[in-house]
Every structure is written in structure tokens, then in C-alpha cells.
Amino acid sequence: MHKGIFITFEGPEGAGKTTVIAEIYKRLVAEGKKAILTREPGGIRISEKIRNIILDNEHQEMDGRTEALLYAAARRQHLVEKIIPALEEGNIVLCDRFVDSSLAYQGYARGLGMDEVMSINAFAIDNTMPDRTVYFDITPEEGLRRISKNDEREQNRLDNETLQFHHKVHEGYQLLIEKFPDRIVSTDASQPLSEVTENVWKIISSQLISNKNS
């Protein structure tokens, strides 16, 4: 068992994950906690390269299983090179997306099957599952509206999917919340940024207390 705490953040595009996690990370560091902030499917050189292949707008012909396998490969390398060593050193690891994204996007929305996608990911993850997952709950319409307002943000291959696809992603996440009620906690991400941040901070704080007591 590792000494650290592994926390992942999930939810649709534009839910506010990246914005809120940056603030949570700052607060943890200000409190003198050992923490790292990383993202999926990147965070390290090889995985960032795989991410670029997956998200390239030119790669319209990419097969769904290829996409799922590439995500799992990027996840594996990221875990081995970065997440597991950080957990062994006792860090709080905040990770922007993890396996639930593959289950919701490739498993459910692309129709590859959640169990099938979980099985290739089980090989990649080798039992390093998050201690806690925070799900940012927002409608796809609201998430996409936020992204379209932000001109600086890149529109990648998955952002350009149809609204129907994003609805399927949302449904997939709802199934995951039902399937993993002890791990995944949902927060209302449609609230103003300051409220979402406070609610996520409460979830993280109580997770730190429960890890200390376990």
C-alpha cells in the first residue's frame, strides 16, 4: 500500500475541473501539504505524445478500440513514471481525469462496452485505483457553452463531437456513480466558481481526515 492519497477529477468538457483543481492545489500547498497536480492522458513526455495522437483533429479515421488502447497506454506510463512514485513518497496526487473518463467516453459513449474498456484498463492500472473521485456534475450544453466562451482554449477532436455524443458521456458518468458509490462523489458544477471550489475543498478536506484515520 502507498502512503499518499490519490484523488481524481471527472466530468464533461467545460465542467470547471482544470480551473477548480488549480485552486485546490494552491490551497494544499499553502497549508504545507505535499501535493502534485497532474492530468490525463498526459503529465509526462511519452503520455503527452500519445495524447497528441489521440486528440489530433486530422485523425478522423481513428478506430474506437485504438483510441481506448492509446488512452490505456498513456495512463500506464503516467502511473509508472509519475503517479505511483508520488504516492509512495506520501504525496496527495490530484489528477485531472483518469480511468472513469475512458469508461464514460470510450466504454459508454463510443459503445465499446464499459466492462471491455475496464478490462484493458485493469491491465494498465494494476490495482492503483483512486481513493476518491470528484465528479463535476453539469449538463453537456452548459459545459460546451462555457468552452465556446473561452476563445483561448483549443478545440480538440473530442470537443468537436456531436452534442448527442456528449449526452452519452453524461449518461455514462451517471452509470459510474451508481456503480462506484463509495469512491465517486458528485458535486454540482453548475454553481458559480467560488461555490464549486468551496464544495470540492470540503470533499478533499474530509478525504484527508478519513485517510489519516484509516
Ligand SMILES: Nc1ncnc2c1ncn2[C@@H]1O[C@H](COP(=O)(O)OP(=O)(O)O)[C@@H](O)[C@H]1O
Ligand atoms: N463554476 C463556473 N462558472 C462559470 N464558468 C466557469 C466555472 N468553472 C469554470 N468556468 C469556466 O469554464 C471554462 C471551462 O473550465 P475548465 O476548468 O477548463 O473546464 P474542464 O477542465 O472541466 O473542461 C473556463 O473558461 C472557465 O473559466
Ligand SMILES: [Mg+2]
Ligand atoms: Mg480541463
